[in-house]
Amino acid sequence: MTKEPTTSVAVSPAGEAVPLSSRATRAAERRAAIVDAAMEEFIARGFAATRLDDIAKRAGVAKGTIYLHFKDKESMFEELVRTVIVPVVAKLTALPPPTGSVRDLVEAFASNFLKEVIGTRRGDLVRLIVAEGPRFPSVADFYYREVVSRGIAGMRALIELGIARGEIRETDLARYPQILVAPAMIAVIWQSLFARHAPLDAQDMLRVHLDLIFGERRTT
Amino acid sequence: MTKEPTTSVAVSPAGEAVPLSSRATRAAERRAAIVDAAMEEFIARGFAATRLDDIAKRAGVAKGTIYLHFKDKESMFEELVRTVIVPVVAKLTALPPPTGSVRDLVEAFASNFLKEVIGTRRGDLVRLIVAEGPRFPSVADFYYREVVSRGIAGMRALIELGIARGEIRETDLARYPQILVAPAMIAVIWQSLFARHAPLDAQDMLRVHLDLIFGERRTT
DNA sequence: ATTTTATGACTGACTAGTCAGTCATTGTCA
DNA sequence: TGACAATGACTGACTAGTCAGTCATAAAAT
Incomplete structure (x- = not known):
C-alpha cells in the first residue's frame, strides 16, 4: 500500500554545488509550507474535518500540488x-x-x-x-x-x-x-x-x- | 385538557404479561439505544468521521428517528x-x-x-x-x-x-x-x-x- | 524544444438532514 | 367488549451539498 516513500523527497545529497533556488530547494520550501499549513489546519479541526482546499489555500499552493508531495490525505x-x-x-x-x-x-x-x-x-x-x-x-x-x-x-x-x-x-x-x-x-x-x-x-x-x-x- | 400523554405506565393491567411497550417506554428505550450507539461510534471514529447512518444501524433505528430525539449531529x-x-x-x-x-x-x-x-x-x-x-x-x-x-x-x-x-x-x-x-x-x-x-x-x-x-x- | 512542475476546474462518491407516507398504539363510542 | 378514528412515532428514499482525488493544460526550468 503506502510502501512507497512517495515522491522523491528533495533530500539533497550532502554536497551542494547547487544554486540556492534550485528545483530541489523550491520543492523543499513548498513542502515545508504545506506541512506548516496542514499542521495548523489539522490542529484546529482534526483530521476528518480538515479540508485539503484549506490547506492548499493557507500554503499558497494549488490543491494538485499537495499531491506532488503526498500520496493522499x-x-x-x-x-x-x-x-x-x-x-x-x-x-x-x-x-x-x-x-x-x-x-x-x-x-x-x-x-x-x-x-x-x-x-x-x-x-x-x-x-x-x-x-x-x-x-x-x-x-x-x-x-x-x-x-x-x-x-x-x-x-x-x-x-x-x-x-x-x-x-x-x-x-x-x-x-x-x-x-x-x-x-x-x-x-x-x-x-x-x-x-x-x-x-x-x-x-x-x-x-x-x-x-x-x-x-x-x-x-x- | 386530557391532552397529557400521561406516561400512563399504570395502563397495563397488573396481571398482564404485556407491559412490554407503552409509547413512552419505547421512546425512552430508543433514545437510550441511540445514545449507546452514538457513544460507540463517536469513540471509535471521532465526531466528524462518524456517520449518522451507522449510528442508526447500530441502534436498530431509521435515520429519521434520530432527528425525533436530537436537533442535529x-x-x-x-x-x-x-x-x-x-x-x-x-x-x-x-x-x-x-x-x-x-x-x-x-x-x-x-x-x-x-x-x-x-x-x-x-x-x-x-x-x-x-x-x-x-x-x-x-x-x-x-x-x-x-x-x-x-x-x-x-x-x-x-x-x-x-x-x-x-x-x-x-x-x-x-x-x-x-x-x-x-x-x-x-x-x-x-x-x-x-x-x-x-x-x-x-x-x-x-x-x-x-x-x-x-x-x-x-x-x- | 523538451521535460518537469504547478494549476484549478472537474468528477464522483459520500452524507447530513428532510418529509410524505405508514401503521402500531391509544382513545372513543356504541 | 369490539369496532372505528385519531395520533404521532417511525421509516427510508430523496435532496442538496461537500470534498478527496484526478487530469488536461499552462508555466517554468533546462
Missing part, C-alpha cells in the same frame, strides 16, 4: 507527524552535560519542555496525537516508539541515578517514570482545553511536583 | 456527553463517609476511578473530550464546569485536610491538585493509546504515586 497526516516530531526528538536526544545534581538535570528538562512544548503548537500536536491516535495506529506506533518509549527510558535512567545518589527517596518511582512526567502532560492538555477557564501556572506546578519527588529545595 | 454529540457524564458526577458526588485517614479516602477514590473509568468506555469518553474539546467549546465548558472544577475543588479540600492532619508534607500541593490527579489521567490516556505496546499496571502506579505524596505506607 492519510499519508500526509502521518508524514506530517513524523516531520514535526523528529527534530524535537533530535533536540531532546542531544543530552545536556551530565554535570550537576539529578534535580538540576530534571529541571533543565522541565524548563525546556515548558518553553518548547507547553502552550505551543507542538503541545497542540501532542493533543492531536492523543485525539487521532486510535484511528491512526501507525501514528500512535510511531509516537510510542520515537517519543514515549525513549522518554520513559530516559526518565527511568535519571530516576535511577537520583535514587543511587540519594536524591530520590521513593525507589518504586523507577518503575513508573510516567509519574514524573504526568504533570507536564496534564499541563499540555490543560492549556489546550481549559486555559480560558482557569489558566495554569505550569512552571510553578512543575516546581511543586519536583519538590514532592526530590524534597523541598534548599538554597541554590 | 452537533447537539446530539453535546447531549450525549451530558447524558453519559451526569450519572458519573452524581456517583462521585455521593461522598464516602468522612471516616478514616485522608490517604484512605484518596485511595477509595483512586480505586473507584480505576474500576469505573480507566480502561472502560468512560475512559474513552475522556479521551474523546480531549480530542473534540477544542472544536466543541460548549462540551469543554460543560466538562470543565461539571467535572474538572468540582474534581479539583474536592481534591484540594482533601489535600488541605491531609496537610492539617499532618499526613501530607508538601503544603504547596494544595495549590495544584492537578498533581494528585495527573497519574490517573495519564493512565486513562495510556490505556487508550499504548496498552498494546506496553500495558500499564495503573493500580500499582497509583499506589506508588500515593506513597510519594503520603510517604511509604506502614502496615495495612
